Amino acid sequence: MSSTLFARLAAPHVREGELLPGRTVGLRIDQTLTQDATGTMAWLQFETMGLDRVRTDLSVSYVDHNTMQDGPENFDDQRYLYSTARKFGAWFSRAGNGICHQAHLERFAKPGGTLLGSDSHTPTAGGAGMLAIGAGGLSVALAMAGRPYEFVCPETLGIVLRGKLRPWVTAKDVILEVLRRLTTRGNSRFVVEYSGDGVAGLTVPERATIANMGAELGVLTSIFPSDENTRLFLHAQGREADYTPLAADPDASWDRTVEIDLGAIEPLAACPHSPDKVLPVVDLAGTKVDQVCIGSCTNSSYQDLMRVAAILRGRRIHPETSLVVVPGTRQALAMITASGALAHLLAAGARFIEPSCSFCIGAGQAPPSGGISVRTSNRNFKGRCGTADAGVYLVSPETAAATVLAGILTDPRRLEMAHPAVVLPDQYPVDDGMLLAPAPPGTEVPILRGPNIGEPPKPAALPDDITAEAMLVLGDNITTDHIMPAGPRLKYRSNITRYADFVFEPVDPTFARRCLANKAAGVTNAVLAGLSYGQGSSREHAAICPEYLGVKLVVAKSFERIHRQNLVSFGIVPATFANPEDLARVQSGDRLRLAGVRATIAAGERLVATCPARGYELELVPELSEDDRQVVLAGGLLNKVRSELGK
Secondary structure, X not given: OOOOHHHHHHHHHEEXXXXXXXOEEEXXXXXXXXXXXXXXXXXXXXXXXOOOOOOXXXXXXXXXXXXXXXXXXXXXXXXXXXXXXXXXXXXXXXXXXXXHHHHHHHHOOOOOOEEEEOXXXXXXXXXXXXXXXXXXXXXXXXXXXXXXXXXXXXXXXXEEEEOOOOOOOOHHHHHHXXXXXXXXXXXXXXXXXXXXXXXXXXXXXXXXXXXXXHHHHOOOOEEOXXXXXXXXXXXXXXXXXXXXXXXXXXXXXXXXXXXXXXXXXXXXXXXXXXXXXXXXXXXXXXXXXXXXXXXXXXXXXXXXXXXXXXXXXXXXXXXOOEEEEEOOEHHHHXXXXXXXXXXXXXXXXXXXXXXXXXXXXXXXXOOOOOOEXXXXXXXXXXXXXXXXOXXXXXXXXXXXXXXXXXXXXXXXXXXXXXXXXXXXXXXOOOOOOOEEOOOOOOOOOOOOOOOOOXXXXXXXXXXXXXEEEEEEXXXXXXXXXXXXXXXXXXXXOOOHHHHHHHOOOOOOOOHHHHHHHHHHOOOEEEEEEOOOEXXXXXXXXXXXXXXXXXXXXXXXXXXXXXXXHHHHHOOOEEEEEOOHHHHHHOOOOOEEEEOOHHHHXXXXXXXXXXXXXXXXXXXXXXXXXXXXXXXXXXXXXXXXXXXXXXX
């Protein structure tokens, strides 16, 4: 029987269930990654399991989000992460070493292996033939404890790349074309795998750009074959021993197929405020731009930065447009320094930030009020950049460079020069001095806890009868940035009681206060929304903090994959409307009554919510697998695991 690439990667790792679409399957996880914004809670959760060592082949704890150290909370978290990594057997990547996805691609990604990361852009490693999946921190903590990662086996979506990219058209334009066709909605049941003769023309860093932004599609992950380009990349990183050739069988078939002619793509841009709102750059030409930001885990490789430097060499950026450059890793920064490219960028007027997530997560570099920012990052949700009324466009590094020279959105094909050719080196300058090894087993390592380090969440059990107030009634495309803002709030992620104050802050600053008042009065809180609820980050705090506030029910027309699973993991029932039009019947403040909730969920049946005050009834469909039902009834995954460990 012919195998897809997904089946070839997943089959050797199956520990529970079957690789059949729609069935729950559990995979052994070879590697994990955490980062400081999500990792502190993941390691707190791991501590509760009472193990003395991680049970993966490799676990890495990265610091890349809160490197500004805005107040002592950031540094306190980093000291905690260093001590837990040393104690429990994980590598620790220090602040400044690089963005986790780019650093992991360079130093650890392994074709044929499985990687689970507490960040939605973990699929970046799919560019090197790895089955890499983003998940909530609790799922990663359980994987570090040696438990299989369970998920609903997806259908396969084969994207066949034909031909060759024209000059000035890049891998970023390829994934923007994919997003233009498939959008950010309705793809959660798929895994994407790339094939076709066009794949051979893409380097591993270019493939990683495409796999990275596959997260915006909402799919499980995106994967590329491991081929000669993969071998050359690993050889240059001094890791050729990790190379394994991998591809789908020639006669493999996918559940859905999309063909893309690379030669037909032109420079593209995602317009405010969604990664799938894509138009040709030529149609946007002339739009005044206040700021250009180049970097992020999507486009910050040596190859990207060298092309930008070649375009800007001997020129000056527009006097009314600022330029910020953020290399993805210390390795990339060292390489552009040695090559002289750093000097060209500085001479052009660029400002530099250490390798970190920086502007992509709203940690600094907010645009001016009402301003326009052009960025090479992966998300442009409203307000994510730190300025509520700014507009963010997502483009390739070449388009960003052309734009910062002109001060207006500019098609790079208008530049009077040849598209810069960048040859990847035969040997990268490998320096792992910022990667700290774990202590040998049995070493006494004290855990360093600052005053901001809290306790893991302890979700309350799901009640049998619920009176729930509709605290918010929202529309489509509610992102995790709406639910749990990042930026300056990130430093509270290890302190749930404090971070919960900011739940839905961009939507309704009174939300947390109102929820706590209901919780004290014994009233459950509910949130209702439209399509694609929970887009964006894997941040489990978008479930943990609402649960702390007494939210036990979220009803939407549809959910995004990672967030739905995070709701389940923390004992919140995700449900859809049997009749999607029913959302229009609900008003904020309505009290909904649900009877026999536990028995109904245990039986896998639909819930009925009535609103006596306004005389309507809603039929709700819990989005729960059989295993999910047990988790919700236990009051969350950590409660279930603790119970099992106790037995």
